Amino acid sequence: MLCRSHETTATQARKHETDQKGSSCARAVVAMVVVSTQALGAQAPPRQAVVDTSAGTFIVDLTPEAAPNQTDHFVRLALAGAYEGTTFHRVVRYGMVQGGDPISRDPARRSLYGSGGLNAVRAEPRAAKMTRGSVAAVLVPGRPDSAGAQFFVVLADQPALDNQYTVFGRISDGMEALQKISETPVDAAGLSTERVEIRRVTIRDAPPEPFLADSPPELGAYRAVLETSSGPVAIEFLPDKAPEHVRQFLRLADAGVYDGTAFHRVAPGFVIQTGALTTRRTPLTERQQKLVHNLQPEFSDVRHVKGVVSMARGGDPGSATTSFFICTGTSTALDGAYTAFGRVVEGMGVVETIEAAPRTGETPNARIELKAVRIERR
Numbered sequence: 001m002l003c004r005s006h007e008t009t010a011t012q013a014r015k016h017e018t019d020q021k022g023s024s025c026a027r028a029v030v031a032m033v034v035v036s037t038q039a040l041g042a043q044a045p046p047r048q049a050v051v052d053t054s055a056g057t058f059i060v061d062l063t064p065e066a067a068p069n070q071t072d073h074f075v076r077l078a079l080a081g082a083y084e085g086t087t088f089h090r091v092v093r094y095g096m097v098q099g100g101d102p103i104s105r106d107p108a109r110r111s112l113y114g115s116g117g118l119n120a121v122r123a124e125p126r127a128a129k130m131t132r133g134s135v136a137a138v139l140v141p142g143r144p145d146s147a148g149a150q151f152f153v154v155l156a157d158q159p160a161l162d163n164q165y166t167v168f169g170r171i172s173d174g175m176e177a178l179q180k181i182s183e184t185p186v187d188a189a190g191l192s193t194e195r196v197e198i199r200r201v202t203i204r205d206a207p208p209e210p211f212l213a214d215s216p217p218e219l220g221a222y223r224a225v226l227e228t229s230s231g232p233v234a235i236e237f238l239p240d241k242a243p244e245h246v247r248q249f250l251r252l253a254d255a256g257v258y259d260g261t262a263f264h265r266v267a268p269g270f271v272i273q274t275g276a277l278t279t280r281r282t283p284l285t286e287r288q289q290k291l292v293h294n295l296q297p298e299f300s301d302v303r304h305v306k307g308v309v310s311m312a313r314g315g316d317p318g319s320a321t322t323s324f325f326i327c328t329g330t331s332t333a334l335d336g337a338y339t340a341f342g343r344v345v346e347g348m349g350v351v352e353t354i355e356a357a358p359r360t361g362e363t364p365n366a367r368i369e370l371k372a373v374r375i376e377r378r
Contacts, residue, residue, distance in 0.1 A: 058174025117149030
């Protein structure tokens with residue numbers, strides 16, 4: 001998170017700045033600086049930076065309210081393509097990654113990595129806490145006006161850095177990619193020995209959270225297709241009976257939470273059940289984990305008959321999270337005690353195939369997978 005200022009004199013820094021201004025990319029940035037910070041919009045919607053790297057993609061929620069000048073500088077550079085081809089030159093395994101130095105485009109200048117792109121932004125307020133996911137401006141130690149193109153991301157809370165750096169964004173998705181970048185081998189000086197390059201930084205308005213503001217009639221315009229290893233099963237929803245369960249199912253499905261789970265319970269004449277996270281082939285991403293929460297019950301007069309889709313839970317009526325079941329027979333004991341939120345409209349034959357699978361007790365002998373859930377508009 002520190003630049004190589006102990007190796008870079010003020011004279012060298014000025015030379016690097018002059019070198020950078022000679023590039024066409026930098027000239028484009030300088031030309032754009034005449035646009036005022038306010039022109040980027042105090043009233044504009046929240047903005048994000050989508051950072052595509054050779055190790056994966058991560059997304060930064062920009063925070064111009066905390067650091068308007070640094071955010072503006074980063075956005076201008078990104079729009080001008082100034083980060084393309086740069087590398088993450090300094091990493092601490094699972095602790096920090098640092099990049100954005102324009103000099104790092106050139107492998108032949110590796111000894112200078114960490115000294116370029118600085119001295120462009122005046123000092124702004126420092127973040128009180130440097131917490132996991134913070135995106136901060138690199139500074140020359142002892143020079144508060146030395147921020148510029150370089151940035152670093154902390155992958156774990158770093159209390160030793162509290163009140164020292166300007167934070168201009170937070171990671172909203174892609175922490176897994178950053179963790180992978182942090183695993184890059186380093187030399188004795190702490191410089192990465194393998195190149196992980198930024199391919200592109202795209203600036204966009206933050207997309208709205210899907211389904212979050214939809215009314216029950218709007219939720220009812222969707223249906224879900226369960227792509228199972230036995231074939232597809234289409235479900236229509238009952239948002240007039242259980243709007244929050246429908247909303248949450250759609251959000252989980254859209255985020256891929258159900259992908260790669262298994263039908264872990266098969267009870268002929270009763271239910272087939274899937275969606276339990278313990279059956280998932282791969283761990284959830286951090287973004288997916290944030291979506292999972294307990295649901296308060298929405299019991300209704302919907303009867304649990306063959307084809308009805310309902311939410312599984314534990315002993316606490318408010319303990320439902322992701323697991324759900326499809327009724328394969330009439331089960332009056334479930335009525336008014338479990339939240340029914342949909343019904344099968346196509347693929348009941350697939351449900352019956354799963355129901356007939358060989359099993360030991362209620363556990364299928366061979367894995368029956370819910371490969372994905374596809375959301376469609378009716």
